[in-house]
Every structure is written in structure tokens, then in C-alpha cells.
Amino acid sequence: MSFSGKVAIVTGASSGIGKCVAELYAKEGAAVILSDINEASGEKTAEQIRLAGGKACFIPADLSESSACRRMVEAALEKFGRLDYACNNAGIGGENNPTADYSLEGWQQIIAINLSGVFYCMKYEIPAMLQTGGGAIVNMASVLGQVGIAGAPGYVAAKHGVVGLTKNAAIEYAAHNIRINAVAPAFISSTRMTDKLEGNPKVQNFLSSLHPMKRLGKPEEVAGLVIWLSSEKASFVTGACLPVDGGYLAR
Numbered sequence: 001m002s003f004s005g006k007v008a009i010v011t012g013a014s015s016g017i018g019k020c021v022a023e024l025y026a027k028e029g030a031a032v033i034l035s036d037i038n039e040a041s042g043e044k045t046a047e048q049i050r051l052a053g054g055k056a057c058f059i060p061a062d063l064s065e066s067s068a069c070r071r072m073v074e075a076a077l078e079k080f081g082r083l084d085y086a087c088n089n090a091g092i093g094g095e096n097n098p099t100a101d102y103s104l105e106g107w108q109q110i111i112a113i114n115l116s117g118v119f120y121c122m123k124y125e126i127p128a129m130l131q132t133g134g135g136a137i138v139n140m141a142s143v144l145g146q147v148g149i150a151g152a153p154g155y156v157a158a159k160h161g162v163v164g165l166t167k168n169a170a171i172e173y174a175a176h177n178i179r180i181n182a183v184a185p186a187f188i189s190s191t192r193m194t195d196k197l198e199g200n201p202k203v204q205n206f207l208s209s210l211h212p213m214k215r216l217g218k219p220e221e222v223a224g225l226v227i228w229l230s231s232e233k234a235s236f237v238t239g240a241c242l243p244v245d246g247g248y249l250a251r
């Protein structure tokens with residue numbers, strides 16, 4: 001599965017799943033552009049990849065702004081000359097309120113980051129990939145892009161939107177050698193998003209109980225699927241949203 005000579009962008013690469021995806025792309029031999037709003041951790045991860053002999057560069061970007069997404073892709077082309085893979089992973093958990101109590105600001109923020117951010121990224125990544133004959137995009141959805149959960153209307157709507165955007169773009173670019181898929185993790189441990197929940201043993205037991213495997217997933221279990229979807233091993237897979245969820249969606 002060598003990605004030698006290839007270039008990958010990973011958004012939300014400063015922590016959790018995105019950090020793990022960036023490290024795995026680099027391990028497979030790709031040059032990696034890590035992007036995030038959290039500059040300190042992103043720079044540190046890029047430095048660690050370089051120290052391990054890989055190629056990596058951190059580009060700060062707030063992906064809720066289309067111009068930042070455009071600049072991120074331009075920077076990748078300037079730095080490494082091409083773009084082959086993108087994992088559009090940046091996201092937030094947002095408010096925990098039922099629909100009638102969800103704030104307007106909270107709604108706008110989560111749609112801007114978790115949904116519009118993915119659209120902006122693909123809008124600029126696709127033309128860059130077309131320049132060199134194709135590529136593969138993996139968007140980070142969630143099991144909550146397939147089913148609802150009380151108290152997270154913004155997150156659930158945004159992730160359902162990511163699945164729809166993925167299918168649509170996949171159809172549009174299937175004949176242009178760009179495969180576009182999504183992955184749908186259930187609850188994943190060791191990320192900023194779940195760290196606060198996991199601090200409480202009662203909550204941790206409850207979260208584990210939602211998964212038939214009775215545990216949360218690990219970032220590397222999601223990253224492995226992203227790498228496989230990016231690789232030639234997935235050469236006939238496009239427009240899919242693949243769960244990595246310990247059986248969550250099978251209940």
C-alpha cells in the first residue's frame with residue numbers, strides 16, 4: 001500500500017483521529033499537509049513525522065472559511081506539487097441540546113465547520129486532483145450521519161449532509177478517476193471530542209454499552225479504514241459510507 005510520491009491533505013490533524021490518519025499516510029510514504037486551527041499541536045505532529053523520516057508540513061486554517069480551504073490546497077500544491085489524497089476530518093461536537101433549545105449561533109457554527117467546511121475542502125481539492133489525473137477523498141462522517149441521537153440536532157444534520165455531499169461528488173467525479181467515500185465511526189476514545197466524556201466512569205460505561213462490542217473504538221481503527229479507502233485496494237469503492245463502529249449501526 002505504498003503511497004510513495006503521493007501527497008495527502010488531512011484536516012483536523014492536530015489531535016485524535018486526524019492526527020492518527022496523518023501519521024499513517026506518512027508511514028505509507030505520502031507527503032502530508034496537516035491542517036487545523038490548533039497550530040501548536042499540528043506543528044508538533046508535523047515535526048514528529050519529519051523526525052521519523054517522513055515529509056510533512058502544517059498549514060493553519062479555519063475550515064469554516066472557504067478562503068482558508070482554498071489557501072490550504074494552494075499551499076499543498078506549492079509545497080509538494082500535486083494532491084492525491086484528502087481526508088476531510090476536522091469537526092466539532094457542538095451543543096448538547098434538543099432542537100427547540102439549540103442556539104442559532106450553535107447551529108450556524110456546527111453547519112459552518114462540520115458541513116460547509118467539507119464542501120469547501122472538496123471544492124478546491126477536486127480541481128487539484130484533476131490536474132494529475134485523479135485521487136481519493138475520504139470525508140469524516142459518523143454513525144450519526146446515518147441515525148439520530150437526542151440532543152445533537154446540529155451534529156446529526158451536518159453529518160447526514162456530509163454523507164449526501166460524499167455520494168453526490170462521488171457520482172460527479174467517478175469517471176474522472178477520483179473516488180470519494182465517507183467513513184462513519186461510532187464513539188472513538190482518545191480524542192478531544194470524547195476525552196471529557198471518558199473522564200466520568202458512568203458516562204464511559206453508558207457509551208460502551210451503545211456498542212455491541214462493549215467498548216469505544218480507537219483512532220487507529222478509523223485511520224486504518226481511511227488509508228484502505230485511499231489505496232488502490234479500494235479501487236472499485238466510491239460513494240460509500242463505511243461504518244467503523246463496533247456494531248453500533250447493526251442494532
Ligand SMILES: NC(=O)c1ccc[n+]([C@@H]2O[C@H](COP(=O)([O-])OP(=O)(O)OC[C@H]3O[C@@H](n4cnc5c(N)ncnc54)[C@H](O)[C@@H]3O)[C@@H](O)[C@H]2O)c1
Pocket residue numbers: 011012013014015016017018035036037038061062063064089090091092093113140141142143184185186187188189191192193194
Ligand atoms: N471521537 C468520536 O467519537 C467521533 C465519532 C464519529 C465521528 N467523529 C468525527 O471525527 C472527526 C475528528 O474528531 P476527533 O474525534 O478526532 O476529535 P478532536 O477534537 O480530537 O479532533 C478534531 C480536530 O478538528 C479541529 N477543528 C475544529 N474546528 C476546526 C476548524 N474550524 N478548522 C480547522 N480545524 C478545526 C480541532 O482543532 C481538532 O484538532 C470529526 O469530524 C468528528 O465529528 C468523531
